[in-house]
Amino acid sequence: MRAYTPKDDVQAKAYYTDRFYVAPQVPKQDVENDEVFAADLAAIKAKFEVSDAYIQVSNMVVYINAKDIYGVLELMRDELDYTQLSEMSAIDWLAKDNTFEIFYQMLSMKKRKRIRVKYFIENGQAVDSVEKLFRCADWSEREMFDMFGIEANNHPFMKRILMPYDWQGNPLLKTYPLEGDEFAAWYEVDKIFGKEARDIIGPEIRDTARVDRYDSERFARLGFEVPKGTEITDDMPRTEQKYQEDDGVFLIKKYDKESSVIVDDPQR
Amino acid sequence: MAQHKVNYTQDGGLPVALTSIDKIVNWGRSNSLWALTYGLACCGIEMMASGASRFDFDRYGTIFRASPRQADVMIVAGTLTKKHAEFIKRLYDQMTEPRWVISMGSCANTGGMFNTYATVQGCDRVIPVDLYLPGCAPRPETLQYGVMLLQQKIRANKAGNAQKSKRLM
Numbered sequence: 001m002r003a004y005t006p007k008d009d010v011q012a013k014a015y016y017t018d019r020f021y022v023a024p025q026v027p028k029q030d031v032e033n034d035e036v037f038a039a040d041l042a043a044i045k046a047k048f049e050v051s052d053a054y055i056q057v058s059n060m061v062v063y064i065n066a067k068d069i070y071g072v073l074e075l076m077r078d079e080l081d082y083t084q085l086s087e088m089s090a091i092d093w094l095a096k097d098n099t100f101e102i103f104y105q106m107l108s109m110k111k112r113k114r115i116r117v118k119y120f121i122e123n124g125q126a127v128d129s130v131e132k133l134f135r136c137a138d139w140s141e142r143e144m145f146d147m148f149g150i151e152a153n154n155h156p157f158m159k160r161i162l163m164p165y166d167w168q169g170n171p172l173l174k175t176y177p178l179e180g181d182e183f184a185a186w187y188e189v190d191k192i193f194g195k196e197a198r199d200i201i202g203p204e205i206r207d208t209a210r211v212d213r214y215d216s217e218r219f220a221r222l223g224f225e226v227p228k229g230t231e232i233t234d235d236m237p238r239t240e241q242k243y244q245e246d247d248g249v250f251l252i253k254k255y256d257k258e259s260s261v262i263v264d265d266p267q268r
Numbered sequence: 269m270a271q272h273k274v275n276y277t278q279d280g281g282l283p284v285a286l287t288s289i290d291k292i293v294n295w296g297r298s299n300s301l302w303a304l305t306y307g308l309a310c311c312g313i314e315m316m317a318s319g320a321s322r323f324d325f326d327r328y329g330t331i332f333r334a335s336p337r338q339a340d341v342m343i344v345a346g347t348l349t350k351k352h353a354e355f356i357k358r359l360y361d362q363m364t365e366p367r368w369v370i371s372m373g374s375c376a377n378t379g380g381m382f383n384t385y386a387t388v389q390g391c392d393r394v395i396p397v398d399l400y401l402p403g404c405a406p407r408p409e410t411l412q413y414g415v416m417l418l419q420q421k422i423r424a425n426k427a428g429n430a431q432k433s434k435r436l437m
Contacts, residue, residue: 164351178385188393191353191354204389205378206379
């Protein structure tokens with residue numbers, strides 16, 4: 001016997017999952033293959049602890065300790081010519097081992113190379129701000145705080161950047177629902193009208209295909225129209241409306257639904 | 269100054285027109301619908317196109333104003349985010365009565381394709397809306413037609429009646 005699984009909402013789930021699926025990995029190369037990267041890595045290793053390093057799609061990825069980030073980026077900027085911080089953010093690995101992975105994508109215009117500096121932090125731990133080194137990190141760290149709830153120490157203005165200041169929740173966490181939680185659903189109503197207006201305004205309607213067939217004020221069901229404001233009941237006869245002139249137009253035959261035939265035989 | 273002498277009695281045409289107060293007030297209101305510049309997203313581009321020379325909103329007396337205190341109609345053109353919801357309410361409150369709202373495009377009508385945590389699912393959750401324009405984005409012709417429909421709506425109502433707000437407060 002096969003174990004019973006609930007059949008409701010099956011279409012929303014993945015139709016077919018391969019039990020033997022292996023996620024494709026981007027091939028990693030040794031750092032020694034590139035002499036520029038090898039020299040950079042040696043310079044970093046001379047001062048800081050590096051737990052892992054490899055080259056992936058011509059980017060060198062370097063894993064360091066969280067406490068060394070300011071020193072590593074300062075070294076890279078001042079001595080190794082990685083003068084730009086292209087982007088930085090976090091990756092949510094909370095489901096796997098309750099950690100965040102923080103990455104800093106560095107660019108050297110002089111060497112034409114890119115290095116990605118990475119480290120892991122525990123959930124709830126703060127990172128060191130690199131805003132003093134790179135001004136662009138100001139907003140990036142604020143966005144990281146906004147989206148993941150990771151605070152940056154020594155940041156001049158550690159506040160949300162995209163969401164409103166009084167927002168609750170961190171939308172880029174994998175546990176955050178895309179359509180928002182309870183707080184998000186009532187945010188504008190609570191803020192503008194107060195909680196007591198919830199009953200009057202009602203919940204959000206997120207089904208865009210929803211048509212209320214009892215609503216004759218805002219909707220007209222094509223072909224079954226009633227005058228505006230008519231009270232529609234269940235036992236109402238659904239009179240179909242036809243719009244084309246009964247005689248038809250010159251050369252055009254009127255479509256009659258009753259006498260139409262559905263062709264289901266492909267050989268016909 | 270007119271140089272010629274006007275014969276007022278000619279053809280029985282005294283410079284007098286008889287009408288009702290309602291009609292003349294509504295005529296004035298409907299033909300000088302000053303719109304609040306409210307481009308929130310890509311629908312705003314279509315709204316700008318409607319105001320520019322090709323479609324030329326000025327023909328209807330619809331002139332875009334940058335201040336809610338000078339505006340009669342708010343054209344909500346684009347995605348209304350939850351962060352912005354309080355501001356749209358505040359701007360609506362700052363408009364002088366009578367005031368009307370046109371919700372332009374799918375995003376303003378229902379949230380549209382932004383079925384997310386950050387988008388207000390229809391700007392009628394915040395302000396009362398008179399007219400919903402479908403489309404993503406609606407063509408300038410749609411907006412013109414919408415403004416004409418709003419003019420018809422204004423003319424159909426009694427001018428003296430205070431506007432009934434669709435929602436509470």
